Each structure stands twice: as structure tokens, then as C-alpha cells.
Amino acid sequence: xxxxxxxxxxxxxxxxxxxxxxxxxxxxxxxxxxxxxxxxxxxxxxxxxxxxxxxxxxxxxxxxxxxxxxxxxxxxxxxxxxxxxxxxxxxxxxxxxxxxxxxxxxxxxxxxxxxxxxxxxxxxxxxxxxxxxxxxxxxxxxxxxxxxxxxxxxxxxxxxxxxxxxxxxxxxxxxxxxxxxxxxxxxxxxxxxxxxxxxxxxxxxxxxxxxxxxxxxxxxxxxxxxxxxxxxxxxxxxxxxxxxxxxxxxxxxxxxxxxxxxxxxxxxxxxxxxxxxxxxxxxxxxxxxxxxxxxxxxxxxxxxxxxxxxxxxxxxxxxxxxxxxxxxxxxxxxxxxxxxx
Amino acid sequence: xxxxxxxxxxxxxxxxxxxxxxxxxxxxxxxxxxxxxxxxxxxxxxxxxxxxxxxxxxxxxxxxxxxxxxxxxxxxxxxxxxxxxxxxxxxxxxxxxxxxxxxxxxxxxxxxxxxxxxxxxxxxxxxxxxxxxxxxxxxxxxxxxxxxxxxxxxxxxxxxxxxxxxxxxxxxxxxxxxxxxxxxxxxxxxxxxxxxxxxxxxxxxxxxxxxxxxxxxxxxxxxxxxxxxxxxxxxxxxxxxxxxxxxxxxxxxxxxxxxxxxxxxxxxxxxxxxxxxxxxxxxxxxxxxxxxxxxxxxxxxxxxxxxxxxxxxxxxxxxxxxxxxxxxxxxxxxxxxxxxxx
Numbered sequence: 001x002x003x004x005x006x007x008x009x010x011x012x013x014x015x016x017x018x019x020x021x022x023x024x025x026x027x028x029x030x031x032x033x034x035x036x037x038x039x040x041x042x043x044x045x046x047x048x049x050x051x052x053x054x055x056x057x058x059x060x061x062x063x064x065x066x067x068x069x070x071x072x073x074x075x076x077x078x079x080x081x082x083x084x085x086x087x088x089x090x091x092x093x094x095x096x097x098x099x100x101x102x103x104x105x106x107x108x109x110x111x112x113x114x115x116x117x118x119x120x121x122x123x124x125x126x127x128x129x130x131x132x133x134x135x136x137x138x139x140x141x142x143x144x145x146x147x148x149x150x151x152x153x154x155x156x157x158x159x160x161x162x163x164x165x166x167x168x169x170x171x172x173x174x175x176x177x178x179x180x181x182x183x184x185x186x187x188x189x190x191x192x193x194x195x196x197x198x199x200x201x202x203x204x205x206x207x208x209x210x211x212x213x214x215x216x217x218x219x220x221x222x223x224x225x226x227x228x229x230x231x232x233x234x235x236x237x238x239x240x241x242x243x244x245x246x247x248x249x250x251x252x253x254x255x256x257x258x259x260x261x262x263x264x265x266x267x268x269x270x271x272x273x274x275x276x277x278x279x280x281x282x283x284x285x286x287x288x289x290x291x292x293x294x295x296x297x298x299x300x301x302x303x304x305x306x307x308x309x310x311x312x313x314x315x316x317x318x319x320x321x322x323x324x325x326x327x328x329x330x331x332x333x334x335x336x337x338x339x340x341x
Numbered sequence: 342x343x344x345x346x347x348x349x350x351x352x353x354x355x356x357x358x359x360x361x362x363x364x365x366x367x368x369x370x371x372x373x374x375x376x377x378x379x380x381x382x383x384x385x386x387x388x389x390x391x392x393x394x395x396x397x398x399x400x401x402x403x404x405x406x407x408x409x410x411x412x413x414x415x416x417x418x419x420x421x422x423x424x425x426x427x428x429x430x431x432x433x434x435x436x437x438x439x440x441x442x443x444x445x446x447x448x449x450x451x452x453x454x455x456x457x458x459x460x461x462x463x464x465x466x467x468x469x470x471x472x473x474x475x476x477x478x479x480x481x482x483x484x485x486x487x488x489x490x491x492x493x494x495x496x497x498x499x500x501x502x503x504x505x506x507x508x509x510x511x512x513x514x515x516x517x518x519x520x521x522x523x524x525x526x527x528x529x530x531x532x533x534x535x536x537x538x539x540x541x542x543x544x545x546x547x548x549x550x551x552x553x554x555x556x557x558x559x560x561x562x563x564x565x566x567x568x569x570x571x572x573x574x575x576x577x578x579x580x581x582x583x584x585x586x587x588x589x590x591x592x593x594x595x596x597x598x599x600x601x602x603x604x605x606x607x608x609x610x611x612x613x614x615x616x617x618x619x620x621x622x623x624x625x626x627x628x629x630x631x632x633x634x635x636x637x638x639x640x641x642x643x644x645x646x647x648x649x650x651x652x653x654x655x656x657x658x659x660x661x662x663x664x665x666x667x668x669x670x671x672x673x674x675x676x677x678x679x680x681x682x683x
Contacts, residue, residue, distance in 0.1 A: 057530040158620075172621045173393075202392035202557065204618045207601035211617060229531055232603030236610050255607045273535035274605050275564030280583070283542065284564065286535035290500050 388566030444504030581667030
């Protein structure tokens, strides 16, 4: 497979800047009931070869951030009032649609949760895989098909040659997710965003797919943004974690440190609510209440109505993402107390 | 825990595959459940785990007689449910209730919460006379931790976790003895799952319920279950108490399943042995001969293809006082140290 040449100013930037950097990103949706603030100032960065896990519950803004990076947000109703997304030092939000289209798929690719609805049911998988090469590299139909078979082999689909003409419904869930991975890998991108890639799969198949993804990432030294709600998957593969709540990052840290000593009450609550052996038969720790309505995010810290340690200041002042150490940050007024237990 | 409240014997459900529009002829069958036996004891929680398509939800429906069994028996207090119909079946169902997976589709959007929870009383009016029903529904709302004033609201006004509480209240309405929970928390957010699990634990103590808890999340099943059964492709492959299954599994499939569960502890990822199974689950319409797991098993030998292993305490563990001595359907059952789901 050809490796796309990187030349000119882009190469110079690439040496210094992170592969991808999101700065103070805001996304809102205009609905009949008002403005839903899905993302409220997100900052994170990923380097080549690194895995960033974005952890959060439904409605935390983790997928919307990813869609903004890919440039596949529906606008309207979506709007990005503020923020920057740098890819190799260049702000993608300032680029023309044509420039972004060149990045999408070739430089940044995405793997979706539900492969059955992400693939076109009336086109064969070979055609859909080949499309990547035909559209982006102007390959002939015949060459593209050869490439498609190569890719299917690479993600270990048995009998790729015979199955290249099969349709998505003829594959099992795990196989379909492999095809999604193959499609994302097709043009050897620098960054892959995987949005809950294994949530719909059974555990034994999930293990296969995560293994494959990690192996290909190592081989190609790609950056990976893994969006998930599963604390187990995160512990298995991530280098660093960003925990999101109500559209903000509440804590970010290297993976080993966060599991040992969380610095935000929300992270702490999530970790404590995992069933543990020594707590069998007892009640699980449960974070009280419900995730907030994005149309009416609580004032101050968005987590304050559910937080066991909330004080008056939490109801009035939004806590900034404060540095806990060189590599860690927490958006809690009382991160020191949380960290100490 | 001696009294078996529900005894399942050789339960089989085959769904026929037919061909032709005018003249239908059967060309095969999907063997969803293919000879399963187990007991459910009074007051216990029996967890059933397995991957999609292994037949665990079909078992749930058979126990309720929502699906007619092809053969086999489900004995509730000595009476075979699979043969009952009409009034007798209705009477039994009062004591066996169900909580469904998806709180978004299992509640009728056009009915108020009061009507949903009160509907069981329409079918079994002897439980609550007409005048008392509203009060009874409000009590139930209170029991599951919802505000009794919400009685006139509609399902869409509630969050997922609250809806699952409504589903549980409906399951409790008739004071059943057994509640069959089919993936009751898998559609909920992590922070809400713990709330619902705790609620179910409290209710079990309060009302002396027996649960059959079907789920694919092994750590939650371990937390709530007294005993656990593992299913693969329509068969029960291993069953035992939670320590036997999680700490001393002897069936290769259980071992693979446990080793595949991601552990929420980054320290363990370097020194953890994982068994990565190759391939997919075969089609239940055409299962492998002999042991059904043999096509993906690293221990499979000729014997596995010809002779189906029975669910029993393996010969080598018979009479041995060890947690490994529990029922496992494998010719070559042996212990293997796998890091269990914490």
C-alpha cells in the first residue's frame, strides 16, 4: 500500500504540534425547546501512536465532539459558536469544505458503533471498500477490488476472495465491525476515531476486534481516539483518558493514575459503582440522580446536584480544568480533597 | 435453599424453518434451546450468561410459556407449565413475572404509568379490588423509588432508569414468587445501572423473591447471583455457585468468556492471560455435531465431534472436595487459572 507523502509546511508543523488538538470547542443544537449545549469547552490532544479514551455516558458530548472533528455534524441544527480543532497545526474549522474533504477518510477516519447501519445494505462490501480507492485515489474498478481483498485479508476475514462480493447482512456482527475497521484503515490515515466500536458485540468477539484494532494501530503508528462508556475496555487499551460530563471534560489523566486515584467525584463515583468481589452481597455504590438535561445544565459545576461533596461554591462557580500534576487535570473545586480520598 | 420452586427438565425449543409460500414444508429448524435442565430455588438468584444467540432469552420466554416448548418440562411446584393453558396457565403466570430489557419499547407510550402498573390487576382482579387499585399502584411506585404523584404521567416523561423502575413495579404488582429479568440493566447508563441493581437486591429481600437474572455483563451477574449458569448455542455448558464458576471454571468456553471480559484495572493488562477465541458462534440451525463448542475450542479432539458431553460433575472431580467439582459439560474439563471478572 502506498504511504501518502507528507511535504512542505505540513511536515514542519507535524514535528512540533500534536497530531490533533481540540481547543475550547463548543457545540450547540438549536431545537424547538431551546438551545441544547452539547459540548461546552472541550480541550484534548492526541499524538501519533497514542490512544486517548473519551469516557462518558449518553449525552455527555463525547460523540458530538468526534463528529465535529470529522466535520460530519448536521449544521443546522448544530452550530460551533467557538473553538478550534488543529490537525497537524492547522485549524480545520477555518478550512474550506474542499480541504476538509481531503482530510476526511485520508488523514482522519472514523469507525462507527453500529456497522449494520453504517454500511450500505444494497452494495457489496467489496464495492464499498473499493470505493475508498476509486474516489480518493482514482483507481480503476479492477485494482480497487484487488485492494479490497487485501484489506479484508488484513483484518482477518476468512476466505476474503470469495466473500468480497457478499453484502453486509451476510456477515456476522464481528465480521461487519472488521469491515468497518478495514474501511477506516484503507487509506492509512494518521488518526482513527472509534465511536463505541465494540458496544454492540459479544465479549469474546469484542476481545478479537479490540486486539485487531490495537495491532493495526501499532503497525501504522496511528493516533486513536476511542469513545466508550466501558471502564473495562478503557483500562485494557488506553494510554490516557478524558472523562466527559455534560459537555465538558471533568478529568483527564494517564490511564494508570486515574484508576488508582481519581481526582473528580464523578470519575470516583463511576469507578466505585463497578461491582467488586469484596462487595458481593452488599449494595453497590450508586451515583444518585440522573444525567442533566442539556437544555438546562445546572449552574456552577454541572455535576453538583449529584455530587456527594458539593458545597455552595459548586452551585455558583464553574470549576476550571485545573492542573493536578504535569499530566493530569480535574475540573473540581475540591480536587485535592477528592484525590486524598 | 433446599426447595426448588422451578424445575426445568430437558427443555427444547426448535423454531421450524420453512420453504414455499402456498405449500409450506419444513426444511430444518433453528435449535434455539436444545435440552436444558436446571433448578431455581426459593429466594435465590440464578444468573444466566451467554452471548447473543445462545438461547438465554428463549429460555426466559419458555419459562413464562410465552413460547410453546417443543418438548421437555417446566415444573412449577410440581406442575408442568408447558402443558397448561387457559385459566390454569393464567393462575401460574400470576406467580412468575418478567422484567424486560428495553424500557423504551416494553412500556406502552399511550398509557399512563398508573395504567401500566395497574394493568396486571385487570387480568387478576382478585389481587386488588377495583377501589383499591390506585392506592396499590401508588404504593408500588413508592416501593421502586418513584414519586407516587407521577401516577398520571406517561413513559416518555421518564428517563431510562426510571422507566426500568416502572417495569419492575409492574412485575411486582401481583406479588409474584419468581421474577425473570431479561437483561434488565443493559440499556442503562453505567451510573444508573448500580441504582437499579441495588433496588432489585432490596426488593428480593423484602418480598422473598426468586430471580432468574439473564445478562451478558459477567461482573453484574456475579454481583447479584447465588448461582450462575453458562449457555452456549442452546446448551447449558456449566452451572455452579458464583465462586465455582468465576474462580474455578472447568469448561473451556466459560474460561474463554471470563478471560475476554475487560477488567477495569490497567495494572492487570500486562500480566493477564487472555484466551482469544477464533471464529464466530456457529448457526443454531446447523450446530456442530458432538460438543457444540468444539469448532472454537483449543482442546477439541475426535471424541468431541462424535460424542456430546453431558452436563454433570466431571469424572475426575467426582467425590473431590474442591470448588472445581461442579457440573460442566466437557469431556476434558479441567481447571485453568483465568483472571475472572472482578
